[in-house]
Amino acid sequence: MVVFLPFPTGLVAEYLHKPGYERVYVTLYGLTLLAIRLLGSALDAYARHEHLYSEAKEGEELHGTQRKFLPVVIGYVIAILIGLAQPVAAVALYFGLAVYLVVPFREAARVLRRRHLPRQ
Numbered sequence: 001m002v003v004f005l006p007f008p009t010g011l012v013a014e015y016l017h018k019p020g021y022e023r024v025y026v027t028l029y030g031l032t033l034l035a036i037r038l039l040g041s042a043l044d045a046y047a048r049h050e051h052l053y054s055e056a057k058e059g060e061e062l063h064g065t066q067r068k069f070l071p072v073v074i075g076y077v078i079a080i081l082i083g084l085a086q087p088v089a090a091v092a093l094y095f096g097l098a099v100y101l102v103v104p105f106r107e108a109a110r111v112l113r114r115r116h117l118p119r120q
Contacts, residue, residue, distance in 0.1 A: 001036045008032050016087060026087040030080035033094065037076060041069055072097055 011025040044066065047053060075097045083090030 001032060001039055005032055005036065012091065016091065022087040023084055026083040026090050027080055030076055030083055030090065030094065033097075034073065034076040034080065037069070037072055068101060072101060075100075 008025060008029040012022070012029045015021040015025050075093065079090045079093040079097070082093060
């Protein structure tokens with residue numbers, strides 16, 4: 001699915017401002033992103049079941065991909081539905097979801113909290 005992603009991405013880039021086509025291509029793009037997320041999660045579940053990950057250290061949090069799975073899947077479904085009516089808004093939502101997936105907000109907040117704690 002990841003190899004397929006450039007195809008709908010190119011279609012969205014080419015037809016986003018052409019009436020009639022953009023809804024179809026934005027929907028195809030969203031379905032591709034959703035399929036990548038679902039297949040990636042299935043691969044992650046398989047790897048955990050087969051104990052292919054190293055042992056978690058004490059106090060280690062749930063892996064970020066697991067923690068973000070449900071909000072991102074819901075976000076993709078909402079973006080796909082929005083894309084049927086407002087393709088440009090759906091593309092903006094896809095961008096927002098990509099930022100959410102890439103930026104480590106929890107780690108950044110943890111670093112900022114440590115900086116502002118009084119030193120003893």
